[in-house]
Amino acid sequence: MHRRFLAPSLFLLLGLGLTWVAYSPGLHGGFLFDDFANLPALGVTGPTDDWLAFLRYITSGTADPTGRPLTLLTFLLDAQNWPASPFPFKRTNLIFHLLNGILLYALLAQLGRLLGYDERQSRTAALLGTALWLLHPLLVSTTLYIVQREAMLPATCTLVGLLLWLHGRQLLTQGKTATGMAWSVLGLGGFTLLGMLAKANGVLLPIFALLIEAVALAPRHPVQHGRARQTHRLALLACGTAPSLIILGYLSWTGLHSVLAGGPVGFRPWSIGQRLLTEPRVLLDYLQLLWLPRPFSSGLFNDQYVASTSWLQPITTLPAILAVFVLIGLAWRQRRRYPALALAILFYFAGQLLESTSIPLELYFEHRNYLPALLMFWPLGLWLADIRSLRLLKVALMLVLPLGLAWMTHARAELWGNVHSQALLWxxxxxxxxxxxxxxxxxxxxxxxxxxxxxxxxxxxxxxxxxxxxxxxxxxxxxxxxxxxxxxxxxxxxxxxxxxxxxxxxxxxxxxxxxxxxxxxxxxxxxxxxxxxxxxxxxxxxxxxxxxxxxxxxxxxxxxxxxxxxxxxxxxxxxxxxxxxxxxxxxxxxxxxxxxxxxxxxxxxxxxxxxxxxxxxxxxxxxxxxxxxxxxxxxxxxxxxxxxxxxxxxxxxxxxxxxxxxxxxxxxxx
The missing domain is CATH 1.25.40 (Serine Threonine Protein Phosphatase 5, Tetratricopeptide repeat)
Structure with a gap:
């Protein structure tokens, strides 16, 4: 047992170390853009050096109804007053990124076993899926963008919540009703609430759990014990289905109401109808950056992105809409035959529900891919881990792909560490x-x-x-x-x-x-x-x-x-x-x-x-x-x-x- 876990643990540590090295040049960069709109709250009413000041600071957030206090709390790890040095903030962001990598590895290994893969293939695929996600250059614009810790923490809460829920579900399959229920509710209910305190898209955890249940678990590992089955259904209804329906209902109502109202939203130059037409193009751009990575991209500044004004203006609008629906439809239809691939696709689009649909946010930001892309490279990892065919090619790819991404991430991190070069290139x-x-x-x-x-x-x-x-x-x-x-x-x-x-x-x-x-x-x-x-x-x-x-x-x-x-x-x-x-x-x-x-x-x-x-x-x-x-x-x-x-x-x-x-x-x- 010890030897079986030793090799994966060593390779995981190697991947974490490689990630740190790849990111290290960017730790010496400066504050950017929305950092200046959010971080000065650390010193608005003086230094946060007692409980009274702490309460004033932790409740000072204005983004989302929650104010994102969990994110504000973690900023106190780096500074208690303003102005401050950017280095501690960036270092803590990188530590959270590595922590998310560890949690992702645990989740992918668990999902691989639940889909019926053997221990070796499950762990190898989890290592590869985690390494490709950790080292992907697109995520630099989340990890080294200090204020986007608020995009990283919901990923942390989602991963922990799913792991706890899967543990609780396993206990229910064994007939352990009370403890299974407790772990399930803690995972789905507790960490959904905690994720929302970091950023609103933490509320998507129940939808992710329903997708995993429908695609991977229900067909292969049904909860069969009578009382445990009822408990499982109750937990899933209360902490999964009901919140998911509320989210989807809110987004649908917001979209319909805004489309019927027509006209621009606030100071935005586009309407919600135009935003809904535009976002499929944006999502395909994101997917292209994920699957055809490059060291440098548009970065933080995407205010020039042209909104779609009709189904054919620009001409890529309708094809993009059709492509998104086809991807989602095929993934759902093929979920029995290709569950890992289907789950990765459905997970990605579910992860974009809040920020890429009817809420009038800006059209395009790269950091919106951090949480949705968690499962993105896992199917590739499963294919590479099956070395019964094309052994030499797959082994070569296992080495080349992570190293290639590490090189691109390092190049991009060097840019983030040089404010002058970064500004001119962007x-x-x-x-x-x-x-x-x-x-x-x-x-x-x-x-x-x-x-x-x-x-x-x-x-x-x-x-x-x-x-x-x-x-x-x-x-x-x-x-x-x-x-x-x-x-x-x-x-x-x-x-x-x-x-x-x-x-x-x-x-x-x-x-x-x-x-x-x-x-x-x-x-x-x-x-x-x-x-x-x-x-x-x-x-x-x-x-x-x-x-x-x-x-x-x-x-x-x-x-x-x-x-x-x-x-x-x-x-x-x-x-x-x-x-x-x-x-x-x-x-x-x-x-x-x-x-x-x-x-x-x-x-x-x-x-x-x-x-x-x-x-x-x-x-x-x-x-x-x-x-x-x-x-x-x-x-x-x-x-x-x-x-x-x-x-x-x-x-x-x-x-x-x-x-x-x-x-x-x-x-x-x-």
């Missing part, structure tokens, strides 16, 4: 992506090559005039080479007129640009010019949402402060607060007034907040509500506001005394 691969070109331009500016950034941004801005990220960064590059022109400002205004969403981009750019404007370091860029940009945005009907208008109105107040007009600044800050009454913006605005030397105005703003605090925005469903409850229970906002009020009052009193001294008659002061 810009070359994605010439029409505003995000890719902006990212490359920012890297060029940091490297002291603003002229290259200007050429890059000007070229794409001609075709995409409403892309504010291009127009704003062009101003930044122009400032580095001597100043902006009226043409540059006009391009920025045009972008603000047509953009459907500025997100946090304009705010971050403004915070960097305002000091440069005040100091006069950028000829041609004035406070009045910045104000015109903001006012243009306020006139844009696509930016009519209260949140967008609040951000822009608040920035008007900052310009008024820079112009030495505190009364106007107070008026703008007050209008911004009234658009969405939140204690956070009241605190920030009052502190900004105080820091600028106008503590009395800050006190007036706090007085106004107290008057309108009854209209404070109600938190959304799920984690936002819990976060608001935590803050209320800790008296966080009253404490922060009272502290600021006391400081502003002291500053106002000190300012008044200084003024009194300067205006007193000569000789009256000792």
């Amino acid at each position: 810009a070359k691969i994605n010439p029409d992506s505003a995000r890719a070109q902006t990212n490359a331009a920012q890297i060029e500016m940091q490297a002291g090559r603003p002229q290259a950034a200007i050429r890059r941004l000007e070229k794409l801005l001609v075709d995409q005039p409403s892309q504010v990220q291009l127009a704003f960064n062009l101003i930044g590059a122009r400032c580095m080479v001597g100043g902006i022109t009226a043409t540059d400002l006009a391009a920025a205004k045009l972008a603000m007129q047509g953009t459907p969403n500025t997100g946090t981009l304009f705010t971050h750019w403004f915070e960097r640009t305002l000091p440069v404007t005040i100091s006069g370091e950028c000829p041609g860029l004035t406070l009045q010019g910045l104000l015109e940009l903001i006012d243009t945005g306020l006139e844009n009907p696509k930016l009519s949402a209260a949140g967008a208008r609040q951000d822009l109105t608040y920035l008007r107040g900052k310009i008024a402060l820079a112009q030495g007009r505190p009364d106007a600044a107070l008026a703008d800050f007050t209008r911004a607060l009234d658009l969405q009454v939140r204690p956070g913006i009241a605190l920030e605005a009052a502190a900004t007034l105080g820091a600028a030397g106008y503590p009395s105005h800050g006190l007036h703003l706090l007085d106004h907040y107290e008057a309108v605090s009854g209209n404070v925005m109600k938190p959304g469903f799920g984690m936002p509500w819990l976060h608001a409850w935590v803050l209320e229970h800790q008296h966080y906002w009253p404490h922060e506001l009272d502290h600021l009020r006391r400081q502003l009052a002291l500053d106002a009193r000190a300012g008044s005394m200084n003024t009194s001294r300067h205006t007193s008659p000569a000789g009256t002061l000792d």
Whole structure:
């Protein structure tokens, strides 16, 4: 028994070591894209160094109704404050990737035995399937993209949940009803909930279990004992069938409702109907990357992906739809004859249900393949492990395929470890992506090559005039080479007129640009010019949402402060607060007034907040509500506001005394 497990264990360790070596160059890369939108939560209310701060942080997530607290919890392994170093985050991601490889090997070996393969073939196939998944270069854009730990943890929970459920099911086949039921419910119920706390696609675990049951288990290993059979059916109904029907029903209702409503969704340039037409093309692109791997692909920036507007526009739309349905149909029809292949195909498409159907997410992201591709290479491993025919060829492939993938992954990881080369290559691969070109331009500016950034941004801005990220960064590059022109400002205004969403981009750019404007370091860029940009945005009907208008109105107040007009600044800050009454913006605005030397105005703003605090925005469903409850229970906002009020009052009193001294008659002061 010991010798039988020794060789597979050694080969598994070898595969894990090879994976670490392949990924190691990428561990020294930087933060990217959505990292900056999520990781700063580590320090929003100060360092996470006590239980009060921990509760504020762990409930601060806004993605999904759950807020993904399990993912947030694991980030504390790497840092407890912000800013932080990216290396610990990337290292932990890689450790989770290796852990998932170990769990995947255990699952594939178990499935191989359940399908009737002998021990040697089951373990060899599991090793190969795991190695090809671990070393696949496409998964670099999940493993080395720090924030996508939220895509990795649902895979961890899915693997553990399936293993526990299979253990419980085996106990039920032996007639051990109570313990079998407990393990089954823990696996399917408990780890579905845990997976959802990492990311919403953790909810797909019940569907995966039903597929394994239908394809692999029910035809070969039925639960036959009367009471155990009833228990198994009950567990599968409660923790498998019912959640699966809820998921499918929700996706169907969302899709139907959105298609009937028509028109674009929010700030997306496409409708749900167009998204549903597009996603089959996306899925086939994913499958091509999985089965025809290459070292480099489009990476994180896929905003240039063209949505399908009809069945034949573009022409690949209908063939892609048919291909997806044919693959699913053939897999289901051939599940008895080719169960492993059928299960891999059905598992993959089931894994794409949430992110590639009717929920209005962005069209394309490579990290969406991490969980769905878990079983993808297992059928190939089973074929290679059967060395009764083509022995030399199969043995050669067992060596060449993992090593070839390791080489590609290493090359890709080297790119992820070099922010400059990464940005330039992604810009070359994605010439029409505003995000890719902006990212490359920012890297060029940091490297002291603003002229290259200007050429890059000007070229794409001609075709995409409403892309504010291009127009704003062009101003930044122009400032580095001597100043902006009226043409540059006009391009920025045009972008603000047509953009459907500025997100946090304009705010971050403004915070960097305002000091440069005040100091006069950028000829041609004035406070009045910045104000015109903001006012243009306020006139844009696509930016009519209260949140967008609040951000822009608040920035008007900052310009008024820079112009030495505190009364106007107070008026703008007050209008911004009234658009969405939140204690956070009241605190920030009052502190900004105080820091600028106008503590009395800050006190007036706090007085106004107290008057309108009854209209404070109600938190959304799920984690936002819990976060608001935590803050209320800790008296966080009253404490922060009272502290600021006391400081502003002291500053106002000190300012008044200084003024009194300067205006007193000569000789009256000792």
